[in-house]
Amino acid sequence: MAFLAFALSLAYGFYLLWHNAPGLSLQPSPSASPLRGRLEAADGTPLALSTPEEPRLYPLGLSATQLLGFGERANGRGLAGLELDLEPLLSQGQSLRLTIQPQVQAIAERALWRGAQSARADWGAALVMEARTGRLLAVANAPPFDPAAPRKGAQEDLSWRNHAFTQAIEPGSTVKSLTAAVLLEEGVAQLGTRVYAPMSRRVAGWTINDAVKHPETLTLAEVLRYSSNVGITTLAERLPRATLYRYFERLHLMDKALLPPPHPAVAVQVASPLFRPLARWGPAEYANATFGQGFLITPLHLAAAYNTLAADGTYRQPLLFDGSPGRSERVFRPEVAQDIRRALARGMTENARLAGYTLAGKTGTAQVVVNGRYSNEVYTALFAGFVPAERPRATVVVVLFHPQAGRIHGAQVAAPIYREIAAGLLALWGIPPQLELSSPGGRLVR
Known part of the structure; x- marks a missing residue:
């Protein structure tokens, strides 16, 4: 009986202790x-x-x-x-x-890290965007960054920056594909339309040059193949300047808020594009814009605009958060987007080709403004393309800033990274190479 009384007293004491000392409660405090x-x-x-x-x-x-x-x-x-x-x-x-898929992220990072190191680039970025939804499957940056390691000063170490979103660059000749799509959409040219394209021409006192030797007369498809500045600027004169400007707006190249946020209280930081207003597009500024010079956009902006060609002419807002509603808008007719992809597939640089598969894309090499003038030493190398070309599942954009290993062109340093990413994606998706059966045992299509 004494033992029972002692037990009851002990239990009552614990109850008083718990009741009067909430800090010792086993329940979480509302203020924690x-x-x-x-x-x-x-x-x-x-x-x-x-x-x-x-x-x-x-x-x-x-x-x-x-x-x-x-x-x-x-x-x-x-x-x-x-x-x-x-x-x-x-x-x-x-x-x-x-929306990031770890396997796709790893594929993009492996290719980008290796390519950026080989090119001795200051930094690099690669994006993989799902064509039919706009979902970002990979957002890769180089060089690698370890958030657990001791940090250097913000200006001393660039590796922590998300260049894919926060660095605005001139997109260079990748924009020629978009200009060509506008020409087709507006009915002022076809892929077979021929244009006189010498290696240089004068526009409003400025000289526009071509870098790759080519015949003096080119079709629009060949303008893309040889990446002719002269050819694309000459053909683009068939358009009012306001027309191209309007298409750039419809491709959301000028948007400041590009990504839909997961909640109204937050916003994902994306660098604002830099465009001259239409009133300041003189003949020279307009000509430069047709081949991606004279304005700044982020790699994310370029990926979203290019994905319009992958999605048969429909712009899809890039998505980063699962469940976010994204806007879509018809910009080009499906046949226009398909024609551009086929032209890019036929004229694509050898360094981007993959045996057994039909890929498509466009190189870019953009001079960088240093101290108010275009530098002859600092360049941005780019490649923007689709995987695969016929019915794209993804758009891939690769950017290397200031490659310094003796190779500066997009065809030399960005295209091989795209090819490695494409190979990884096709393997991940289980898409086998196509075979020609005309010879015994078959052979890979090239």
Whole structure:
């Protein structure tokens, strides 16, 4: 009996202790800060997470770290990338799922990191965009960045920056494909339309030059093949300047807010494009614009515009967050987009071709303005294309800034990266190479 009384007294004492000392309660305190929300890949793979012991962990190591960003080491509060952009949501414990596919991200990063290092580029970016939905399957940046390593100064180390979103560059000759699509859409030229295209011409006191030797008369398809500045500017004079400007707007090359946010309270930072207003497009400015010079856009803007050709003429807003509604808009007729893809497939640089597959894309090599003048030493090398060409599943854009290994052209340093990404995607999707059966045993189509 004494033992029972002692047990009851002890239980009552514990009850009073629990009731009068909420800090010792086993229930969570309403005022306690929630665990920071997770960032997940499209398949649910954790990309960034927090535990009671660790403010922030990145389970996939170096993968997608520039996109994810980083936070304060003590509490994980966002300082860069999505960690900063999404701070109002993540700090309240809300988790978000991205459209990024880890396998595709790894394919893009492997090719980009290797290619950027070989070219000795200051930085690089590669995007893979799903053609039919606009979902971003990969956002890769080079060189690799380790958010767990000691950090250098922001200006001393560029590796932490998400160049794919935040660096505006001149897109160079990749834009010729878009200009050609406008010519076809407006009915002022066909792929077989011929144009007199010497190696140089004068426009409003400025000299426009071609870099690749070619015949003096070219078809529009050959203008794309030889990447003729003279040819595309001459054909584009058949259009009012306002027409091309309007198509650039419809391709959202001038948009500041390109990505739909997951919540009205946040916005993903994308660098603003830089365009002269239409009133300042004189003959020289217009000519330069037709081949991607004189304005700045991000690699993301270029990928979304090019994807319009992959999606048979329909612009699809790029999507980064699962479930985000994206806008779409018809820009070109399907046959126009298909004609441009076929022309790009036929005229594509050898360094981008892949035995057994039909790929399509366009190179670009853009001079960079240094101290107010176009430099003869600093260039941006680009490649923008589709995988595969006939019914694209993805648009791929590769950008290398300031390659310095003796090779500066997009055909030399960006096209091989595109080819490696394309090979990885086709293998991942299980698409076999096509075979010609005219010879015993068959052979790969080239």
